[in-house]
Amino acid sequence: DGGITQSPKYLFRKEGQNVTLSCEQNLNHDAMYWYRQDPGQGLRLIYYSQIVNDFQKGDIAEGYSVSREKKESFPLTVTSAQKNPTAFYLCASSISDNTEAFFGQGTRLTVV
Amino acid sequence: GENVEQHPSTLSVQEGDSAVIKCTYSDSASNYFPWYKQELGKRPQLIIDIRSNVGEKKDQRIAVTLNKTAKHFSLHITETQPEDSAVYFCAARGSTLGRLYFGRGTQLTVWP
Numbered sequence: 001d002g003g004i005t006q007s008p009k010y011l012f013r014k015e016g017q018n019v020t021l022s023c024e025q026n027l028n029h030d031a032m033y034w035y036r037q038d039p040g041q042g043l044r045l046i047y048y049s050q051i052v053n054d055f056q057k058g059d060i061a062e063g064y065s066v067s068r069e070k071k072e073s074f075p076l077t078v079t080s081a082q083k084n085p086t087a088f089y090l091c092a093s094s095i096s097d098n099t100e101a102f103f104g105q106g107t108r109l110t111v112v
Numbered sequence: 113g114e115n116v117e118q119h120p121s122t123l124s125v126q127e128g129d130s131a132v133i134k135c136t137y138s139d140s141a142s143n144y145f146p147w148y149k150q151e152l153g154k155r156p157q158l159i160i161d162i163r164s165n166v167g168e169k170k171d172q173r174i175a176v177t178l179n180k181t182a183k184h185f186s187l188h189i190t191e192t193q194p195e196d197s198a199v200y201f202c203a204a205r206g207s208t209l210g211r212l213y214f215g216r217g218t219q220l221t222v223w224p
Contacts, residue, residue: 043201101158
């Protein structure tokens with residue numbers, strides 16, 4: 001379904017713990033993105049990567065880290081430095097240039 | 113960077129009526145404008161997009177118009193149906209390659 005998979009769908013974390021969200025795509029897309037979605041806030045960009053071994057900070061990168069060691073994978077780590085991590089996280093990918101972004105089904109992270 | 117404003121934040125219409133959602137953008141270099149539909153708890157999915165060399169595009173009951181001079185674009189849904197109820201996001205691809213900027217979303221409710 002869409003060729004981009006996020007796991008897990010739901011994730012619970014204790015305060016002070018790091019957690020990694022998985023994003024895998026088999027669309028052979030060069031670009032991948034992580035967005036955070038909060039009610040009434042739209043989609044805010046955390047990090048994006050246009051090519052393997054390269055990534056850039058988005059608008060709300062503080063408290064997050066990423067890696068892009070393989071073209072098909074772009075994991076996001078939510079660190080303990082992120083003050084308000086409870087949110088819905090969406091991963092997306094696109095062919096670089098002027099084309100559609102495809103979204104994964106999202107991971108809902110709750111800090112308990 | 114780019115700034116995308118979207119209005120209204122909520123919209124209620126009777127089944128069969130038309131719905132219009134409007135967005136403005138700030139970066140005159142933006143050249144790609146997609147619209148996404150997100151049903152509750154699901155991933156955003158592209159419903160229509162338009163590029164800067166086109167003024168209008170239609171796909172069945174959905175149309176998008178773009179006014180580059182005024183830097184605004186709009187989504188028009190005709191003959192609305194209850195299954196059109198969802199959150200709709202507009203976006204603009206700015207001068208930074210591959211980077212989409214999203215509006216805050218419009219919750220559309222279609223009453224039977």
